[in-house]
Amino acid sequence: MSKETPREPEQLRKLFIGGLSFETTDESLRAHFEQWGTLTDCVVMRDPNTKRSRGFGFVTYSSVNEVDAAMDARPHKVDGRAVEPKRAVSREDSSKPGAHSTVKKMFVGGIKEDTDEEHLREYFSQFGKIDEVNIMTEKNSDKRRGFAFITFDDHDAVDRIVIQKYHTVNGHNCEVRKALSREEMNRVSMNQRGKNYTLEKECNNTGLRENKMCHSIIFYLAVLICCIAL
Numbered sequence: 001m002s003k004e005t006p007r008e009p010e011q012l013r014k015l016f017i018g019g020l021s022f023e024t025t026d027e028s029l030r031a032h033f034e035q036w037g038t039l040t041d042c043v044v045m046r047d048p049n050t051k052r053s054r055g056f057g058f059v060t061y062s063s064v065n066e067v068d069a070a071m072d073a074r075p076h077k078v079d080g081r082a083v084e085p086k087r088a089v090s091r092e093d094s095s096k097p098g099a100h101s102t103v104k105k106m107f108v109g110g111i112k113e114d115t116d117e118e119h120l121r122e123y124f125s126q127f128g129k130i131d132e133v134n135i136m137t138e139k140n141s142d143k144r145r146g147f148a149f150i151t152f153d154d155h156d157a158v159d160r161i162v163i164q165k166y167h168t169v170n171g172h173n174c175e176v177r178k179a180l181s182r183e184e185m186n187r188v189s190m191n192q193r194g195k196n197y198t199l200e201k202e203c204n205n206t207g208l209r210e211n212k213m214c215h216s217i218i219f220y221l222a223v224l225i226c227c228i229a230l
Contacts, residue, residue, distance in 0.1 A: 012163060013040070013067055014060045014088040020044060021081040022053045032078045033059045037066025058088060071156050087159040098180045104131075106158045109147045109175035111135065119170040124150055128157025149179055 007013070017029065030042040041060040044053050061067050067087070070076075076083050089099050108120065117133045124130060132151040137144055152158055161167065161176050168174070 007062065008064050010060060011088065011090050012064050013062070014058055015067060015070065016056065016058055016086045016088045017078075018056045018084040018086065019081065020053060020055050020057055020083055021079045022055065024053065024057070024079045024081075026057075028079055029057055029059065032076065033070060036061075036070040036073060038062040087156070087163050089163070093163075098178050098184060101178055101180060101184050102155045103158055103178050103180065103184070104153070104155050105149055105151045105179040106161060107147060107149060107175075107177050107179045108169075109177075110172065111144065111146050111148055111174060112170070112172045113144060115170040115172060120148060120150060123167070123169045124157075124161065127152075127160050129153045 015033075017033075020029070024044055026042055026044050029044055030039055033039060033042070038061065039059055040062050041058070044057040046053055059070075061070070071085060071087075074085065076085055086102070093099050108124075111120075117135060120133050120135070121130055129152060130150060131153050133148060134150075135144060135148040158178060162178055165176070166173070167176055
């Protein structure tokens with residue numbers, strides 16, 4: 001009995017589809033995207049109470065090659081409306097700064113002295129067309145700082161690389177992440193501050209409740225001591 005070939009990780013086979021019409025259903029979304037491969041899952045996300053579409057959904061293919069084919073076929077229209085397909089970000093990574101940003105530039109860390117521009121181009125060009133490779137050096141010297149920035153002609157190349165996570169260039173493991181512009185960093189920072197404010201407010205409220213409880217306990221103990229003394 002022959003064993004089935006194990007599928008690639010689901011996260012690599014999944015696309016986020018944004019900008020959906022509120023009229024789009026699971027069936028119409030499936031009908032469009034199954035033109036590029038076999039779908040193992042297809043869902044339009046809906047409000048649990050009203051059942052109204054939230055304007056986005058997910059499609060999962062049976063292979064990464066089919067995902068690549070769907071992305072190569074951009075732009076897409078579903079039910080007469082232009083939609084935005086992107087590689088789906090895992091729940092684990094979704095809280096990281098800039099995880100959902102659309103950028104064409106990425107940061108590559110952990111670059112060793114024996115790794116040059118050609119090594120970087122040779123490896124990362126498999127994901128898309130490279131516009132620029134910039135290995136950073138110390139000011140007023142050629143000493144390398146151990147990291148580089150690579151710019152592609154399409155944000156999907158960066159998304160593919162970051163989602164895949166583990167990369168080996170010239171025999172060395174390297175770290176990859178999206179390179180955010182100052183404007184994007186500010187936007188991410190503002191969003192994070194908003195979350196921190198909510199968390200701090202919750203903590204303060206909790207602390208206030210705890211303080212009130214402590215005061216009540218102290219008052220009760222004081223009354224109890226007085227009663228015993230009498």
